[in-house]
Amino acid sequence: MKWKLSVPYLQRWNTLYRQVSIRSATSTAIGSDTQVECNTKPFHQIPGPKGLPIIGDLMTFLRNDSYYLKRPHLLLLENTKKYGPIYKQKIFTWQTVVVTDPNEISKIYSAEGTYPTRGLVKPFIHHRMQSKRAKGIAVGDGKEWRKARSIIDKKLLKVKDVSAYAERMNDIITDFIRYIQSNKDCLESGEVEFRQYLYKWSFETINSVIYNKRLGTLNDPPLPFAQKFFNSVINMLEGTYSLLYAPAYYKYFKTRFWKKYCHDWDTLFEIGDQLVKEETQKLQKEIQSLGKDKDRWRSEELEFLPYVLLKEELSEEEVSANVVEIMGGGVDTSANTVLWALYILGKHPDIQEKLYNEVSGVLQNSKYPDAESVQNMPYLRGLVKEGQRIYPVIYAPIREIAKDAVLCGYHVPAKTIVVNGIYAMSFNPQIYDEPHKIKPERWARSYTGLKVNRFAHLPFGYGPRMCIGRRIAELEIHLLIARLISEFKIECKNKEEVGLISRLVLAPDANIQISFKKRT
Numbered sequence: 001m002k003w004k005l006s007v008p009y010l011q012r013w014n015t016l017y018r019q020v021s022i023r024s025a026t027s028t029a030i031g032s033d034t035q036v037e038c039n040t041k042p043f044h045q046i047p048g049p050k051g052l053p054i055i056g057d058l059m060t061f062l063r064n065d066s067y068y069l070k071r072p073h074l075l076l077l078e079n080t081k082k083y084g085p086i087y088k089q090k091i092f093t094w095q096t097v098v099v100t101d102p103n104e105i106s107k108i109y110s111a112e113g114t115y116p117t118r119g120l121v122k123p124f125i126h127h128r129m130q131s132k133r134a135k136g137i138a139v140g141d142g143k144e145w146r147k148a149r150s151i152i153d154k155k156l157l158k159v160k161d162v163s164a165y166a167e168r169m170n171d172i173i174t175d176f177i178r179y180i181q182s183n184k185d186c187l188e189s190g191e192v193e194f195r196q197y198l199y200k201w202s203f204e205t206i207n208s209v210i211y212n213k214r215l216g217t218l219n220d221p222p223l224p225f226a227q228k229f230f231n232s233v234i235n236m237l238e239g240t241y242s243l244l245y246a247p248a249y250y251k252y253f254k255t256r257f258w259k260k261y262c263h264d265w266d267t268l269f270e271i272g273d274q275l276v277k278e279e280t281q282k283l284q285k286e287i288q289s290l291g292k293d294k295d296r297w298r299s300e301e302l303e304f305l306p307y308v309l310l311k312e313e314l315s316e317e318e319v320s321a322n323v324v325e326i327m328g329g330g331v332d333t334s335a336n337t338v339l340w341a342l343y344i345l346g347k348h349p350d351i352q353e354k355l356y357n358e359v360s361g362v363l364q365n366s367k368y369p370d371a372e373s374v375q376n377m378p379y380l381r382g383l384v385k386e387g388q389r390i391y392p393v394i395y396a397p398i399r400e401i402a403k404d405a406v407l408c409g410y411h412v413p414a415k416t417i418v419v420n421g422i423y424a425m426s427f428n429p430q431i432y433d434e435p436h437k438i439k440p441e442r443w444a445r446s447y448t449g450l451k452v453n454r455f456a457h458l459p460f461g462y463g464p465r466m467c468i469g470r471r472i473a474e475l476e477i478h479l480l481i482a483r484l485i486s487e488f489k490i491e492c493k494n495k496e497e498v499g500l501i502s503r504l505v506l507a508p509d510a511n512i513q514i515s516f517k518k519r520t
């Protein structure tokens, strides 16, 4: 069965959501928190699949050639339909509670505690222990995570700092456009997936932020080490997903698969270490020649890596681990988000026309968009959000809650992994009017239809542990789409609707074939 966003399918969802919202209304209508506590039902009463002894619900994922392992977002839809806005699920010892009611989701984040965590990603942790490597912000937890995050947040999440990256992002886009034009034949014939090109763009961009230099991913042929890093990121993500639900056999048996997985991580670290070392040496030379004037070298104006290194709060190993994780986090997330936005544009000439009018109207005499001009393009930002709603990269962010919570009227104890099932909410007609329709305008302030509950749409997560690359991602994505639409008419050759498939993050399940026709 191939899932399609067909109207009958969504109609079934509309019916389901009417039922769900009635049920959730009864649970939230109880009133104040105290009343809810009085009526709180115990954890074991949370509905959910029964599963088998020891393996729990594993077979549901593995049946039919691992249909749901590859498409966990569809299982989320199915289970929400069966069990309502809260259900629990277990695979081996991995017990999760899934919530798909936006009002209840806000409570997950209230219970996340001082050091929010997504729980241990066992393959990540075990590789770090085995290779005696430090943990960065994506893998680490607790005070160690907080320390690194508070330093890195300043450079990656502050609007002023991020806006300053627009110029180098535009340079990369210029090269990217040249690259797709010179490889037009491979693209048109389907010999190379456009997604691969986008991976190169996002990889080059994130590296230009971290190292303030170009790595040469878009060179033809690409620099070998850039290609190596980039391949290892993709392999590592796929490997992590294969290992995620399995018992940690690799603690005892170093299978070929595990060794290959470690090799991919080690490759990432070797390259990350090398780049950090080069930057440290360059910095030391500059300090020697210019003198270590504290104010100058601790200035907020510094580039990302000098800033982090000169803070001297993280060891070199910690800096490397963070750099590798940030490099890894910024590749297929941004690339797939752009790909889906282009897919929508290619399939909907009316949306494309509106976007072109908005972008050309805002840009007028400016050559390129910048951080400020994209703020004046609500339709563009709405398009990206619509893409994230229907084709999310991360369909269900998670938290291990730090304190007991009452969710949908059930007691959920501290340390439970709670899944925020945003994908299921994306098709809820109580949250989005005409949820099956792609309507970039629904996100504009001026929109008069149903206003979206902010907790229903969290593509970057939420709170102090939300995506650290959010602002970078939004800027690079908006700049790229604005530039592409200004120069080209976008066509999508896929006749069949493309679905989503998981490899830790969700990606298209087919080659999305995009072609670009120069505007005259």
Ligand code: HEM
Binding pocket: 118, 137, 138, 139, 149, 156, 206, 325, 326, 327, 329, 330, 331, 333, 334, 337, 393, 394, 397, 398, 458, 459, 460, 461, 462, 463, 464, 465, 466, 467, 468, 469, 470, 472, 473
């Ligand atoms: C459209 C693109 C992207 C999407 C949809 C996305 C989504 C996410 C989500 C949902 C999380 C988990 C947040 C949570 O637990 O609340 C996350 C974490 C993270 N992301 Fe992104 N991301 C994107 C781009 C990027 C980029 C460009 C970078 C690199 C600058 C990046 C680096 C990270 C890192 C390092 C974390 C872990 C943060 C932590 O645990 O403290 N992401 N991302």
